[in-house]
Amino acid sequence: MIRIGFGKPLLVALLLVLPLVLDTYTIHVAILIMLFAIVAVGLSLVMGFGGQVNLAQAAFFGAGAYVSALLTTTYGWNPWLAAPVAVLATCAMALAVAVPALRVQSHYLGIVSLGLAVAFSSLLSNSDMTGGASGISKIPPLVLPGLDLSGPHDYYYLVATALILVVGFALFIANTTLGRRFKAMRDDVLAAAASGIEIREYRLMAFLLAGLIGGIAGVLYAHNARYVSPDTFGLGVMFLLLAMVIIGGQDSIWGAIVGAVLLITARNLLTGVQTYQQLVYGGLIVATVVFAPRGLAGAASDLRRRFDLRWPSIPIPWTAGPVLPSAKLTVPRSWPQGIALRVDSVSKRFRGVHALDGVSLEVEAGEIHGVIGPNGSGKTTLFNVISGIYRPDGGRVLLWGQDVTGRRSFRMSRLGVARTFQNLRLFRQLTVLENVMVALDRDPAQAHIRYLVAPWLVMRDEGTRRARAVRLLEDFDLHEVANELAVNLSYGRQRRLEIARALAATPTVLLLDEPAAGLNGAEQDGLKVTIRKIRDAGVTVIVIEHNMNLVMNVCERLTVFGHGKVIAAGTPREVAANPVVIEAYLGQGTPEAEAVL
Amino acid sequence: MTYFLQTLVGGLGMGAVYALVAMGFSIVYRTMGLVNFAHADVVMIGAFLAATLFVTMHLPFVVAFTAAVLLTGVIGLGIERILRPLESKDLNLMLIGTIGFGIVLQSAAILVWGSFGVAVPTPIPNVPIDIGGIIVTTYQLFVLAVSGIVMLVLYLFLDRTKLGTAMQAAAMDRSAATAMGVNVATANAIAFAIGSGIAAVAGALVGPLLYVNPALGVYVGIKGFAAAILGGFGSIPGAIVGGQIFGLIEAFASGPLSAYSELLTFVVFAIAMMVRQTGIFGERTVDRA
Numbered sequence: 001m002i003r004i005g006f007g008k009p010l011l012v013a014l015l016l017v018l019p020l021v022l023d024t025y026t027i028h029v030a031i032l033i034m035l036f037a038i039v040a041v042g043l044s045l046v047m048g049f050g051g052q053v054n055l056a057q058a059a060f061f062g063a064g065a066y067v068s069a070l071l072t073t074t075y076g077w078n079p080w081l082a083a084p085v086a087v088l089a090t091c092a093m094a095l096a097v098a099v100p101a102l103r104v105q106s107h108y109l110g111i112v113s114l115g116l117a118v119a120f121s122s123l124l125s126n127s128d129m130t131g132g133a134s135g136i137s138k139i140p141p142l143v144l145p146g147l148d149l150s151g152p153h154d155y156y157y158l159v160a161t162a163l164i165l166v167v168g169f170a171l172f173i174a175n176t177t178l179g180r181r182f183k184a185m186r187d188d189v190l191a192a193a194a195s196g197i198e199i200r201e202y203r204l205m206a207f208l209l210a211g212l213i214g215g216i217a218g219v220l221y222a223h224n225a226r227y228v229s230p231d232t233f234g235l236g237v238m239f240l241l242l243a244m245v246i247i248g249g250q251d252s253i254w255g256a257i258v259g260a261v262l263l264i265t266a267r268n269l270l271t272g273v274q275t276y277q278q279l280v281y282g283g284l285i286v287a288t289v290v291f292a293p294r295g296l297a298g299a300a301s302d303l304r305r306r307f308d309l310r311w312p313s314i315p316i317p318w319t320a321g322p323v324l325p326s327a328k329l330t331v332p333r334s335w336p337q338g339i340a341l342r343v344d345s346v347s348k349r350f351r352g353v354h355a356l357d358g359v360s361l362e363v364e365a366g367e368i369h370g371v372i373g374p375n376g377s378g379k380t381t382l383f384n385v386i387s388g389i390y391r392p393d394g395g396r397v398l399l400w401g402q403d404v405t406g407r408r409s410f411r412m413s414r415l416g417v418a419r420t421f422q423n424l425r426l427f428r429q430l431t432v433l434e435n436v437m438v439a440l441d442r443d444p445a446q447a448h449i450r451y452l453v454a455p456w457l458v459m460r461d462e463g464t465r466r467a468r469a470v471r472l473l474e475d476f477d478l479h480e481v482a483n484e485l486a487v488n489l490s491y492g493r494q495r496r497l498e499i500a501r502a503l504a505a506t507p508t509v510l511l512l513d514e515p516a517a518g519l520n521g522a523e524q525d526g527l528k529v530t531i532r533k534i535r536d537a538g539v540t541v542i543v544i545e546h547n548m549n550l551v552m553n554v555c556e557r558l559t560v561f562g563h564g565k566v567i568a569a570g571t572p573r574e575v576a577a578n579p580v581v582i583e584a585y586l587g588q589g590t591p592e593a594e595a596v597l
Numbered sequence: 598m599t600y601f602l603q604t605l606v607g608g609l610g611m612g613a614v615y616a617l618v619a620m621g622f623s624i625v626y627r628t629m630g631l632v633n634f635a636h637a638d639v640v641m642i643g644a645f646l647a648a649t650l651f652v653t654m655h656l657p658f659v660v661a662f663t664a665a666v667l668l669t670g671v672i673g674l675g676i677e678r679i680l681r682p683l684e685s686k687d688l689n690l691m692l693i694g695t696i697g698f699g700i701v702l703q704s705a706a707i708l709v710w711g712s713f714g715v716a717v718p719t720p721i722p723n724v725p726i727d728i729g730g731i732i733v734t735t736y737q738l739f740v741l742a743v744s745g746i747v748m749l750v751l752y753l754f755l756d757r758t759k760l761g762t763a764m765q766a767a768a769m770d771r772s773a774a775t776a777m778g779v780n781v782a783t784a785n786a787i788a789f790a791i792g793s794g795i796a797a798v799a800g801a802l803v804g805p806l807l808y809v810n811p812a813l814g815v816y817v818g819i820k821g822f823a824a825a826i827l828g829g830f831g832s833i834p835g836a837i838v839g840g841q842i843f844g845l846i847e848a849f850a851s852g853p854l855s856a857y858s859e860l861l862t863f864v865v866f867a868i869a870m871m872v873r874q875t876g877i878f879g880e881r882t883v884d885r886a
Contacts, residue, residue, distance in 0.1 A: 053692070100870055104870050106689060107626075107692060112863075112870055115823055115867070123857065242696060243697075278704035279701055279705060282697050282698070282703075283697070285700065289680075289694040293687065
């Protein structure tokens with residue numbers, strides 16, 4: 001939620017009044033700070049929010065500057081015409097760097113983007129077109145009709161306007177659904193895809209934003225300095241940007257700005273001892289990641305939580321109450337009919353091991369279907385195939401009669417399949433409320449065009465989504481901890497939140513992977529009630545479980561797995577009496593074994 | 598044809614250096630799953646240490662070489678010790694921490710040695726040898742021999758000794774290894790020390806081939822890193838093959854294309870990464886849900 005408050009107008013006012021009291025040199029420094037703040041905000045969006053290790057941000061900055069410089073000098077374009085072209089060119093470059101991000105992540109992406117940045121630098125210093133190491137000089141200033149922007153005061157206002165617009169837009173993204181989806185993708189890519197997020201599109205979008213913002217800053221830089229050279233956009237500057245974002249706090253727009261102010265100010269105070277500067281900010285990066293991983297912004301928000309009386313931290317009881325979604329879960333007008341899910345001789349191999357070997361099963365609409373079997377018998381692999389994480393090597397998956405074999409994870413979510421994971425996959429650094437809101441958002445990635453054309457619609461949806469999320473959390477008795485980070489919840493509550501998040505995606509078929517694991521007796525009883533209520537709301541439930549008490553009491557039909565094959569199917573009573581099942585579980589069938597089942 | 602073979606042979610020396618740098622990245626990666634971005638600058642520090650001891654202090658090359666390896670090993674231990682709290686918590690943060698260390702090492706090098714650098718003479722007389730019309734220098738052969746020996750020793754250590762096996766176990770499953778009595782923290786520290794030591798080997802060998810300066814790390818490090826990834830992270834044959842590929846690309850791209858050599862190298866690399874993420878010898882891992 002975006003609150004305007006008093007702080008932001010005050011900051012804007014300060015920004016506008018500042019040049020009246022500053023001397024020319026300081027105004028130049030202020031312009032530089034603002035430009036770096038813009039670039040750093042771009043890096044914060046792609047790296048802090050999107051989780052994409054992008055070491056080419058300085059190159060984006062450079063691309064904007066160089067393209068604009070080239071067009072206005074060598075080709076004699078009007079700067080106002082060159083500027084948008086330069087920004088677009090930077091966006092194109094950002095997309096090119098993003099293409100590897102579709103396949104590789106983390107370290108790999110870091111080195112690929114760093115490599116491309118180095119290649120860009122070497123191109124700048126070696127190519128004749130860019131003037132080699134001496135760069136491009138005599139870049140024309142930006143001139144508005146009747147207003148020469150070449151003076152530091154006027155240019156200050158131009159850059160300040162850009163800063164305000166960029167920061168406003170970035171904050172808008174950060175605090176609404178797009179920023180939330182970025183963070184969800186960063187925290188857990190599998191769970192994000194299973195919640196309906198198109199990972200590829202969002203990675204591209206994160207880079208595109210970084211390029212857009214970096215390009216804008218680059219253009220502004222070129223026409224202010226009137227001179228560009230390769231050094232300005234090299235690795236040193238990349239590391240400086242990285243330091244700004246890390247020290248300020250990765251996933252905080254304000255953090256990036258504070259980082260820019262601190263480091264550029266320090267750099268200007270310490271001119272002449274440049275090497276020491278580097279030593280200091282390198283050291284600061286190390287100290288920050290070790291002692292304050294969330295940077296200054298994280299430290300500030302911890303402090304605020306500690307002292308803010310309006311927002312008391314809620315003690316989390318260890319004995320979580322029973323899970324009881326009230327009947328408020330929407331019951332469909334027409335009860336679903338027919339076969340909800342049909343798996344038809346599906347196979348999946350991993351390096352020669354048959355994880356699934358011709359598995360077939362049918363789940364009727366409105367059924368609670370149990371999947372049991374020893375560890376490693378292929379149960380979770382089946383869920384991964386159904387939910388689109390794995391593409392099967394053979395066979396078909398039909399959802400409500402429609403062939404959905406091999407559809408990707410986010411598509412399965414859109415088609416009405418939601419799931420939980422065996423080893424809890426929450427969006428750890430999002431709040432409880434945000435976890436649910438991510439899944440409630442059913443809009444495709446293209447809908448984000450609204451951020452540009454109809455921002456008020458984004459705000460309206462935000463409000464309704466929040467209200468629905470709160471209701472859902474009340475159903476799951478999690479509303480008291482709505483603003484707590486998911487990672488801080490007790491284990492039982494985390495399990496409950498994962499189910500709530502799955503339901504927020506309004507599924508027709510819900511896959512629960514060992515939901516009772518680690519729950520105490522009372523919590524297990526609550527879970528039974530919950531599963532029945534979810535079914536009563538018209539959702540077909542398939543549950544993998546080792547807890548026989550739960551399986552025998554809640555499930556109406558069971559499928560039993562052994563070594564990647566279905567070895568038995570039927571009602572719990574039939575299955576319990578099946579000698580094949582008893583043997584799979586307990587070795588040779590003995591009277592004692594039957595008694596256990 | 599002679600030109601082709603000559604260029605091919607010309608790439609071997611730098612290829613071996615890249616392979617050594619790749620090895621250093623790999624040994625840390627295969628033990629703790631971390632890519633040590635400071636590694637490139639450790640190579641540079643190693644080069645400077647060897648150069649200083651050998652050129653300025655006139656120590657015998659063997660002594661300078663050994664001392665440089667030991668000293669950088671200590672630097673590696675220091676980096677691991679400081680970043681240890683992040684281990685098993687957040688590898689992305691740890692990665693950024695190593696970038697921070699890289700910056701620190703680079704500026705420290707500028708403070709100590711200045712930003713201009715030193716030219717290092719070859720430790721053995723560098724004479725060209727004519728083999729069927731193709732020229733090979735003795736120093737090239739020396740580089741190949743030393744890096745070959747280091748690779749072999751490393752392979753034997755990882756594959757044949759108890760400690761080497763324990764380090765691999767720590768990489769595969771941290772908690773299982775702990776349960777089997779492997780001290781994971783020690784394994785990580787040793788990996789960092791060995792990785793940094795190899796970095797110094799690479800640095801000492803590359804000194805006479807290039808000019809030793811504070812930017813050397815970036816130059817050699819990124820390609821060594823890319824070589825490690827291209828060959829398959831954590832794989833010794835992968836590091837060798839990856840290193841030689843980059844040595845060759847570099848040798849062939851210099852000359853008419855030199856302005857675009859780095860661009861070409863990294864575009865090829867980015868495409869290779871996308872085609873086969875796990876590199877040439879890497880194994881595909883399954884993301885468990």
